[in-house]
Amino acid sequence: MRSGLPHRFEALGEALTSGSDVLRACAVAGEDLARDGASMEETLEGLRDTWQHASAGDPSYDAVSALVTAWSEITLGYLHQLSCDDPLTGLASQAHLRSRISELYRLADDVPGHALVVCALPLGDDPSDEPGDHFTRAMRVARAGELARTAFAGDETVARLGMHRVGILCRRDERLGRRVRVLGTLLEGSPEGTPVRLWIEGLPGTDHLAGALLDELARG
Structure with missing residues (x-):
């Protein structure tokens, strides 16, 4: 006192x-x-x-x-x-996604063969953007994550990034562009019908920069 x-x-x-x-x-x-x-x-x-x-x-x-x-x-x-799973959405946590990316950097040669697909839900378009409505916002992210798992049905890591984004750690191969297009189509047909932004992020040159990239994406 x-x-x-x-x-x-x-x-x-x-x-x-x-x-x-x-x-x-x-x-x-x-x-x-x-x-x-x-x-x-x-x-x-x-x-x-x-x-x-x-x-x-x-x-x-x-x-x-x-x-x-x-x-x-x-x-x-x-x-x-602390957790591998986000308790509200059931998606992988940002910490788990971070550890998976770190594993790639330890393997070194595997980094260029991977990318991060980012799905960003819009801001300010429904009541879930009210400061106290964490549950509704989390449910929107969870639904986007479920659709992401439909388009990326292999061993990809699908994680929550911040309050409004989903990140998918996947292989950068000839199927990546097609999978992103499929995900975009699924999201357009979701019950909310709200527009989303989808893009592919290349992994930076070092593990430290990758951590900074995730932090930046989570704040966006």
């Missing part, structure tokens, strides 16, 4: 007393506590104690929601990094 406030909640206490952005302060506290490994119970107790100390009342619903959402997103992201 510092100035009577729980650790990581000092900025929230200042926001409550100054009238500045309380919800943003709650989100930052939730993110920081998740990175510290704090439990949900501990996080909520800190919010309640801070709110009662600074404003002599209980936290609002919006404040609790901002805190819990931020804590959950950081915690879920950490779990994604």
Whole structure:
């Protein structure tokens, strides 16, 4: 405790007393506590104690929601990094895709024979793009992944990339262009009927650059 406030909640206490952005302060506290490994119970107790100390009342619903959402997103992201599968979509996780690409670089000669096909769902076209609607967004990605597995039915790795993209690690052979066209046709006939972008990314010269490429694609 510092100035009577729980650790990581000092900025929230200042926001409550100054009238500045309380919800943003709650989100930052939730993110920081998740990175510290704090439990949900501990996080909520800190919010309640801070709110009662600074404003002599209980936290609002919006404040609790901002805190819990931020804590959950950081915690879920950490779990994604540990798992081979993305828990919401059933696709391979980005961490698993990263390890598969690293295996190619260890083999060296196998890198030029592979490519990454990227499927990017559109932004801002339906309610799944609301900040809190993680489930609907994940279901759209899962459906795109299922179609990708139809077009790439071999040993290719089909993984979730960020919030709106699917990445497919596959062989760069004479069938690649045809498979991408088939996937594009399947996606056009999906229930949502929403346009998607499909393209082929060549793997860069080093494993380090490949990791940077995945990070960039996931943020897009």
